[in-house]
Amino acid sequence: MNRPADLIVHNAHVHTVDDDRPRAQALAVRGGRIAWIGDGDGWRQLAGPDTEVVDGRGRLLLPGFVDSHNHVRLGSDAACVQLAGAGSLAEIGRRIAAWLQANPHAPWVEAEAFDYSAIPGGAMPTAADLDPYTGDRPAFVLSYDVHTAWLNTAALRRLGITAGTDELPFGTVRKDPRTGEPTGFLTDFATRGLSREGHRALRAAGVPWADPERQYGRLCASLDLAARYGITTVVEPQNSLDDLALFERAAAEGRLRSRLVAALFHPRGTGEADLAEFAAAGRRHAGDRFRVGPLKLYIDDVVEPHTAALLEPYAGSHSHRGETFYPPEEFAEVLTRLDAAGFQAFVHATGDRGIRTVLDAVEHARRVNGPRDARHQVVHVECLDPADVPRFEALGVVACMQPRHCSPDIAGPGRDWAEAVGEHRWSKAWPMRSLHRAGATLAFSSDWNVAEMDPMVGLYTAVTRQGLAGGEPWMPAETVDLATALRGYTLGSARANFLDDRLGSLTVGKLADLVLLSADLFELDPRGILDTRVELGVLDGEVVHRAG
The missing domain is CATH 2.30.40.10 (Urease, subunit C, domain 1)
Structure with a gap:
């Protein structure tokens, strides 16, 4: 018995x-x-x-819940000034002042989650915007999407950034077009600052945010949130080999109360020796509780600072369409090589041209290598051309999406995302229903700490496309029903990560x-x-x- x-x-x-x-x-x-x-x-x-x-x-x-894109390692840092919801420079200044009063001896002012729309007139922030609030103490401020960093004049000096500095291990230096001087705004932080070399450079420069103990504190706090929100599997989408020790420590200390899948970052220029190390890490960590394996790549950046790759120019511009990080032919060859080696690729793509470049690359890989159940993912899928909707199902590509991002209080009318693409492209915004009807696998996630980790927030947004305070929905034709949204947070995300044989549904066995x-x-x-x-x-x- x-x-x-x-x-x-x-x-x-x-x-x-x-x-x-x-x-x-x-x-x-x-x-x-x-x-x-x-x-x-x-x-x-x-x-x-x-x-x-x-x-x-x-x-x-x-x-x-299976959160298919959750930056638990970045987390939300209690030691930083919290700028979420600060809608003006004055409010940013008030929060910094309060933090300085509570932390008078801090060597750096560190803050996170600033919203691009806090800067008047749709401009990008400058050192001069920060200087009145921070004085001679260096300041390091991350955007809510962690794709850009904002420095004051003291930080520019501390980090040695001058008119002659173009690229850093942790970002691309934006210059004033009239003077050629650095503005204090760094783009490409997600692709550089979160890389192995970028993180090491930040630590060497003495930026406290990059300290391993601070990283571990963020990880543990995020893992506790995941357990509280019923997230039994977390997919951490971007890590270096250095970062794996943090997860090993969390497991050893009993802090890992969710399954964790860690993707390794594959920046442009990753070579065969790196791939061999990635494969070895995957063999070392292949258990049900902690698995390493997928590779994270970027094809473009983000819409708000006009660094995503669009098919047509940004609203208000005659020619600027953003850039892809790789020429399309090179990216197709890179993805084909990874596909042939058996890797699964998570590719960040927000603009319609960026997404099309990824789909073209998967199609090329299938022609060269033959079809296989690779489950490559396009991550974010923010602005998708209708012609590319059916290609997800046809190519077996997963749409890894974050419903909260399409909320009108984040991306809708009057916000930087909607204004950047222009109203004529709003119908392309986060087309969840179109993808679902076309047979694509939807994998839903929070993108914590870009947005709230709580799956209830994502479910609510997926079925309403309203802000958290209610109000008019934005592009309601692309809502999904509750059952579809729940599948996206469970079986869809499990399937996206090769876990559906043992997770994602309540099935005997x-x-x-x-x-x-x-x-x-x-x-x-x-x-x-x-x-x-x-x-x-x-x-x-x-x-x-x-x-x-």
Whole structure:
């Protein structure tokens, strides 16, 4: 006779995300796997004296969330000035002043999450904008998307950035077109500053944000959030080989309460020796709890500072379309080489020309290597030309998307994203419904800490395309229904990361990763999604979060 179950949840709305059995009322876990799913009182025969029995009280039981793009290593740094929501330079100044009062001996002013729209007139920030608030103390400020860095005059001096400096290991120096002097604004921070060489250069320059202990603190805080939000699998999309020690430490110290898939950063110029190291790291870390393997590449940057690659010029410009980081032919050859070696590629692409360049490269790889189940991902898919929508399914490419990014209070009318592309391209913005209808695999995620980690925020935005305060939806024709959104955060993301054989749905035999919510989302007005919390989070059959 089989031994009793370890955990039973009954009297629940069990939304399985399994098309063979879409819903049930009860579920039993034994030995870290789902042992039984059924209705009524059938669970009673599996209960024993040591079984934990949870009355679901009609609430929603789901597979654990799989956050397919979550920068837990970057996290949110409690030691920084927090600029999220600061809508003006004056407000930025007030927050810096308060931080300086609390940290009078700090060697640097460090801040994160500034919004481009805080700078008047759609301009990019300058050192002169920061200087009145920071004085002679060097300042290092990251944008909300971590794609740009903002320095004051003292930081330019400390880092040795002059009119003769064009490229740094951690960014591209923007110059005043009239004087040729550095403005204090660095682009390409995500592709340089988060690289192995960039991080080492920042540490060598004495920027405290890059210190390994600060990194570990951010990681642990983010992992705690993930457990609280029912995220049982995190995909950390961009790491160097140096960073793997942080995850190893977290696992050894019991801080890793979610499964973690770590992608390794593949900057332009990565050679065969690097690929051999990446493959070796993948062999070392190939377990169910911590896996290393995919490679992260960039084809373009971001729309707001006009560094994404568009098919047509930016609004208000006669010729500027942004640039790709690789010529298309070179990128096609790079992806083909990685595909032939068996790597999965996560490619950051936000502009319609950037996305098309990636799809063209995958098509080239298939012609050269033959088709295989590679599950290459286009990450973000912010501005997609309709002609390229069906190519995702045809090429087996995953659309890894962040629903919160398309919220009108982040990207919509009057915001930098919408103004940069122009109203004639708004119909291309985050076309989730079009991709779903065309058969593409949607993998949803938070992109923490670019946006909130809580999956409820992403689910709400996916089904409403409204801001968190409500109001008019932006491009509502591209909303998806709740079941589709939930699939994107569970089975879709599991499939995107080769985990769907054991995760992503509540199916007998799969690993017991599941969450019990405080309400049944299917019974709520969409606004109620935002008030819903995870009551119980289970990983491998073990409770890792229980609401107090």
